[in-house]
Amino acid sequence: MGSVQIAPGERIADAAASVPLTSAPVDPIALLRGLVDVMGGPPTSTARRFSSLVAPLVAHSAVIVLAADTGGGQRQGAGDATFAHGVSFIELDRLRRELAPGSVRRAPVEVGEGSVPSLQVVSANGVLLLLSRPHDDGPDDVVLALWNVVALHLQETADAASPDYLQQARASSGVRMEALTELADEYSTTLETVLAALRSTSLDDRGARRTATGIAAEGLVHLRTASDRVRTFTEEPVATAFERLRDDLRPLVRYRDIDVQFVEPPVNGRALPSEIAHGARAVVRGSILALVDRHDVSRVRVQWDCDGTNLLINVRDDGPGDLTGESVQLLLVRQRVVALNGRLSFEATPGWGTEMSVVMPLDPPTALAAESPAWELGPREAEVLELLIAGQRNREIATQLGISENTVKFHVAKIFRKLGVRSRAEATAFVLAHRPGMSRR
Incomplete structure (x- = not known):
């Protein structure tokens, strides 16, 4: 099975020229048009569009895309929901680590309590693609080459993204939250298993303690491994x-x-x-x-x-x-x-x-999004307030936000009026008193 590599300095146009065509009955014009459609669409539709592109090459029932990038990881799925949303993040990360960049293989993937045949592809820049229940005969090398082009385009799109994209990624990371949820589930399962052993009527006290200790030790090792994977995926x-x-x-x-x-x-x-x-x-x-x-x-x-x-x-x-x-x-x-x-x-x-x-x-700021609707603050007013309560003066706020000092004064006056305060000290005290997790007096 062949593979197509993209050098670190190679651009999309160079990569596209290296896509091989096999003896499979594929219309090259239709293939290129489909590739343009994938790359021309919004990044949020990549999984669905790529699934349609490669369906004539390799029939499949669902697709998953996992990329480690700006937002701490992006996951997309399309097709059969049991597969598209049923494969755990930890399992996806395991597959991404096992496959060398720029390679493809056919192997089962764990979904719930069973396994499903899949085509597993990792692009040269490390983006994972899974196709569930792939047709037995298919030009896997062409799928890899196409995925290399699309994955490189995703990277370049993120590199050229507007500052708003970074701000949204900073506020939340879907994959990170999903990973933490899975870790919490793992932790809960381990505790329940330990309790079940201790409460078992078929074990004496010594046997119950020995069994519970073994389960706990095994669970801790597993959780530490999973935690390390989450950390190395969402951090660099x-x-x-x-x-x-x-x-x-x-x-x-x-x-x-x-x-x-x-x-x-x-x-x-x-x-x-x-x-x-x-x-x-x-x-x-x-x-x-x-x-x-x-x-x-x-x-x-x-x-x-x-x-x-x-x-x-x-x-x-x-x-x-x-x-x-x-x-x-x-x-x-x-x-x-x-x-x-x-x-x-x-x-x-x-x-x-x-x-x-x-x-x-390195740590995300405390977001004002939850309070802003109640206080009727606009997006810029929320930014000014965040910097104000951090102790910055009008000139510093103006420099940070790229606006004039007079504009900052205008926003500050509106913020004071909306919060019902008369000074920076009162505004800071008001915000700290009303933020989630803060004690209210």
Whole structure:
């Protein structure tokens, strides 16, 4: 069974040209049109569209897609709901780990209490595809090649996503919540089994204790393994994330006269949530893109660090020192930092270059979404209030949100009126008193 690999620097157009056509009766024009349809549709419909694309090649009853990316993982399903929604996250992650990137195999997958035949495909960039009950005869190599193209497109779409995409991913991660739910179920099952052994009338006290101890020990090992899988799927070691950044930047600077120097992060730094790792790479890429086409910049230094609470990013160039946080070239960079609740600052020295510093919190902010409807706050007012209660002044809020200081004052006045308060201190006290989980006095 053949396989098609996509090199790290290869783009979609190059990958598409490498799709092999076998002797299977497939109309190549229809295949390409179907591929365009998959890639032209919204990412949320990828599973359904890809299922329709490969159905003439390999008949199947359902499809599952699992990608580890911005939102801590994205899962989609289409077709037979028993399969599409019945395979556990832990089982999917096990399959993704067993298969090497850029490979395909046919093997059963556990669904509920039984197993179902499946075609298992992992793209060159690590996105898992499952087809349930595949037809016996099918060009699996073509399915792999098509999936390589689609998976690379998904990655590029996420890389170019708007800051809102990062903000939504930061607020919640479907796969992460699903994984945690499964872990809770595993924990509950282990406890119930231990209790059943202790209450059993067929065991004496010593036998019941021995059985319960064995069940508990086995359960703990299983839970630790599952927890580690969840963590490594939804988080990324800082050193690994930085290495991916280096890979991303190579094509950008390959044919430009600019030297990008990398200062390695500590290998034992805290792992990054996937949306932070993705957002940080997007911020640095955007910064480099703003610099590479300037003839007066010949060297850029990129450094990451982690203080246990924040990811610290530093980008320094040797240009004329005229870039600021208000520069048009850095508008998207600024928006991405704000979307992740980060802080962006610049220090420019005329004739010596510009230094950009970014601080990104690793833990998600306490969302105001639950309170906003009751307080009738708009999205921008909620953002201003979040920064206000964090102790930031109007000028700092204006810089973070990319708006004028007068606009901040306008929002603050409206917030005070809606909350029925007269000062920042009262607003902070009001919010802390009414947030879920806070004690009310």
